[in-house]
Amino acid sequence: MRHTDLFYLLALQKVDGIGEINAKKLLSHFGTAQAIFSEKPQKLQKIDRIGSVTAAKLQDKSVFKKAEAELRFIESSGISATAFTDDDYPEKLRHCPDAPIVLFSKGHIDLKRKRVISIVGTREITAYGRDFCRELIAALAPLDPVIVSGFAYGVDITAHLAAVENKLQTVAILAHGLNQIYPKAHKKYLSAVMDNGGFMTEFWSSSNPIREQFLQRNRIVAGISEATIVIESAEKGGSLVTAAIANDYHRDVFAVPGRVSDKYSQGCNNLIKTQKANMLTSAADLVYMLNWDLQQPVKSVQKQLFIALDPEEQRVYDFLNKTGKELLDTIALECAVPVFRLSGILLNMELKGAVRPLPGKLFEAI
Structure with a gap:
């Protein structure tokens, strides 16, 4: 500009x-x-x-x-400023009527022709939410999505770091100017995010992190991506605001279900119950609902000999090769792999051309 x-x-x-x-x-x-x-x-x-x-x-x-x-x-300060009329302005955000007329960013952000998903949730993330978030991003890694979040405690920083760990681009949307980092405890992650994506905001250097701006920031988190995923949330919380905005923008929303007695599953369960979010139990659910084309050629049985599978993938492949078509739950039971992890394993195997999904949550070896 x-x-x-x-x-x-x-x-x-x-x-x-x-x-x-x-x-x-x-x-x-x-x-x-x-x-x-x-x-x-x-x-x-x-x-x-x-x-x-x-x-x-x-x-x-x-x-x-x-x-x-x-x-x-x-x-x-080496900041990039992008107007909503510029070619490199985030395409999906451009179509939101209240999107900022100018965005400020630092790092190495490239959203063109990329699959972009936002991951949000409670700052009080549980072990269940942390494990699911990490497994989800690891399973999606072969599809090279951009992971967007808000750099806050809990789900946000877990998503950013999981993206970095899997060498995926990650973008932190801030509720203040680029002259500071909030929370201060996350300054230690600054370089990792900058090297694998960067930071983006609509706020000037004079803007300090106040509550209203976090809510305002949420519309960018929702608008910049094709889908918003809520990992964990209490009955009320900022991530539910982001989900509501995403619905208003006619974007896909996903929520991870949990036990009805768990405080930080109540928000997600309510989103699913009121049909304001799709249930997300695995990476395969996301790929199917977003209609992401894996673009993998069908390989012959002979070629399977040359596919590199890790030990868990090999165990699953050997089981399917022996038994034929099997349900997801049956595979998990017989191979001693939790369902939420098995979904990611099967997605990786599908990308490698080792298995194919069938209707009714069935899978078979190729």
Whole structure:
């Protein structure tokens, strides 16, 4: 983005009463932010929802000083600024009516032609949630998805670190400016995330992490991806807000079920019960519901001799090769592998061309 264009977009953001929706209306009508500031109030107030009061505020030149200061910070800090009209603006987010007109980022973020999923949940993650999150991301690794989350305690940081461990790109959406990290305890993960993706925010350097901004940040988490996954949540929580926003954006939402007595499964169970989320029990569920094409050629039995399988995969393959078609639960029982782990193993084997799924949760060796 050109220096001049960014300067006037920043100034537009600081005009009192101009939100993302009104800013886009003005930009659509006048072409550039610079042109908006050059127009007379009489023309400005003719735009839908832009009255005389807002038109008058657009004549306030004090916003230019604020824009100039922020622009100096951006340029001195190696921050990338992307307007919603730029080619590298996240494509799915661009279609959200209240998406930010400018995004700020640091790192090595590339979302073009990528499968992008958001993973959210409670900050009080349990061992069950932590294991499921790690196993899910490990199972999805061959499909090279981008893992998006909010860099908070619990589910968020577990998802980011699991992505790093599996050499996947991960993007942390922040609720404050890029001049700080919150929570401070997560500064030790800064380099790992930067090297495997990066940080993104809509907030200026003057923005500190306050509650309202975390809720505002959630719409980016929901809007940037094709699906939002809630790993664990209490009956109320920020991750449920993200799920609601994703539903409003007509995106897929998934929730991991848990025992009815577990506090941090209540939110997920309610999402499933009220049909606001698909039940997610394995990576295979996600791949099937999102219709991700594995694009794997069918291999002959002779070629199976050259497929590299780890010991667990080999045990599963040998069982299926001996018995033929079997149900997921039967395979888990006979091979002594938990169902949630077996789903990931079978997905990896499918990608290798060793097994194929059949209707009714049946699998067979190829």
